[in-house]
Amino acid sequence: MLAAGCRATDVAVEPPPPPPETASTARELAELLRYGNTVRELDSRQLEEEYQDLALRNTAVLSSEAVIKLSLLLSAPNAPFHDIDQATRFLRDMIERDRFREPEHTDLARLLYNLMSERVYAASEDETLAMLLTEARDRNEALSDELAEVRAELASERERRQTLQGQLDALKELEEQLSLDGVERP
Numbered sequence: 001m002l003a004a005g006c007r008a009t010d011v012a013v014e015p016p017p018p019p020p021e022t023a024s025t026a027r028e029l030a031e032l033l034r035y036g037n038t039v040r041e042l043d044s045r046q047l048e049e050e051y052q053d054l055a056l057r058n059t060a061v062l063s064s065e066a067v068i069k070l071s072l073l074l075s076a077p078n079a080p081f082h083d084i085d086q087a088t089r090f091l092r093d094m095i096e097r098d099r100f101r102e103p104e105h106t107d108l109a110r111l112l113y114n115l116m117s118e119r120v121y122a123a124s125e126d127e128t129l130a131m132l133l134t135e136a137r138d139r140n141e142a143l144s145d146e147l148a149e150v151r152a153e154l155a156s157e158r159e160r161r162q163t164l165q166g167q168l169d170a171l172k173e174l175e176e177q178l179s180l181d182g183v184e185r186p
Contacts, residue, residue, distance in 0.1 A: 062090075062094075088113055
């Protein structure tokens with residue numbers, strides 16, 4: 001009965017704060033996403049510095065955070081060391097290694113892995129389509145050359161036909177002339 005007398009605007013219910021571990025993980029994931037956005041804006045020199053820093057700092061088994069950062073660096077299109085295949089291998093290995101230990105990092109790694117794999121697939125499909133387009137252009141050029149040759153032969157044949165027709169007409173005229181000359185002679 002007491003609850004019925006309260007209006008929704010009178011009471012503000014806030015969700016309980018997340019456990020400290022969840023908040024920390026959320027901050028780490030947010031930082032990783034910010035890092036991914038930052039990587040896209042760096043020039044090649046800055047990317048090289050980030051890569052060297054990660055490579056030198058993490059000589060043994062890379063932490064899941066370091067693997068994700070390294071994969072983001074390797075997948076940056078403007079990176080001098082651009083290698084999506086290696087980035088996906090790092091992520092795949094981390095997913096297998098940390099499957100049960102850090103599920104949030106593993107989920108992010110799985111998402112990145114799928115996105116990078118899709119990019120590789122799209123690039124390979126682009127290459128296939130480019131190859132098909134090149135083959136079609138080559139075939140079109142060959143057919144255009146063949147058509148030009150056939151047209152040239154046709155033009156030559158028309159000239160020859162006109163020449164022969166002219167010669168035939170001249171022979172007919174000569175025959176008519178000779179026939180008329182033969183009729184007129186007694």
